[in-house]
Amino acid sequence: MAAHLPTLRQLRYLVALAEHRHFGRAAEACFATQSTLSAGLQELESLLGATLVERTKRKVLMTPLGEEVVARARDLLRGAEDLADLARAHGKPLCGRLRLGVIPTIAPFLLPRALSGLRAQYPDLRLELREDLTARLLDRLVAGELDAAVLALPYDAPEMEMAALATDPFVLACPPTHPLAEREMVSGADLAQVDLLLLEEGHCLREHALAACSLPAPRRGEGVMGTSLGTLVQMVASGMGVTLLPRLAVEAGILAGTDLVTRPLAMGGSRLLGLAWRRSSARKDEYRLLGQVLFQIDRP
Structure with a gap:
């Protein structure tokens, strides 16, 4: 009976093809040649007696059955990896x-x-x-x-x-000439009155910083946003506003090359x-x- 079951290698080939939609890239991801991957997929389709992949000159598509097999194959591959992990866990950590x-x-x-x-x-x-x-x-x-x-x-x-x-506390970063630089600590009310620069949507640090300071999220399209913490630092250094930085980044030297100063938050916000x-x-x-x-x- 086992000889008539799909192999993990065949299932891995199918999942890789579903993810990359390209035989060459899928083969590379599996550390196999393209001919080996193609042969493995043909063997899988022959074994199951069904077409899983639509092959055209321009693109690769999964058949409806192929999509369902891919979903189940992912579960089987995860289960196999968990078995290997279980054995490894009994060895050296x-x-x-x-x-x-x-x-x-x-x-x-x-x-x-x-x-x-x-x-x-x-x-x-x-x-x-x-x-x-x-x-x-x-x-x-x-x-x-x-x-x-x-x-x-x-x-x-x-x-x-x-x-x-x-725990990684947030600190305010601002130019030394900014009014908030004169404060020993900065409150949420202070931050509500200044141009606060944030990371763009999708970064969880943005939401964590706002929540830590009890500030409402800007409406879509409002304010200036950066793509990274490094970008935010340069924006603040150019006088566009102030920002909140995690202490981890400050201790790692993200402010190097600038004259920016930091001030703690009165509310003690952190992530x-x-x-x-x-x-x-x-x-x-x-x-x-x-x-x-x-x-x-x-x-x-």
């Missing part, structure tokens, strides 16, 4: 491949100082990093394309298990930094350990 996502408002400020220590403590760990926005990282976690992700919390994702690992992984994962203890090492938390 933090060894082998681990695919980690990190959001852009954390990655450049945390990773440079954390990765050297991680490599020193766990030289057998092969860490693969991907930087992206929170929603897309969580989609990749659900799809089994990532093992864990470093995020800013809270974030509504009930299918994930999350561990809060560090939580933490790690997320699938609830079904067998490597939960390893992920907690990874988070402790990344954030340099002392373990009992």
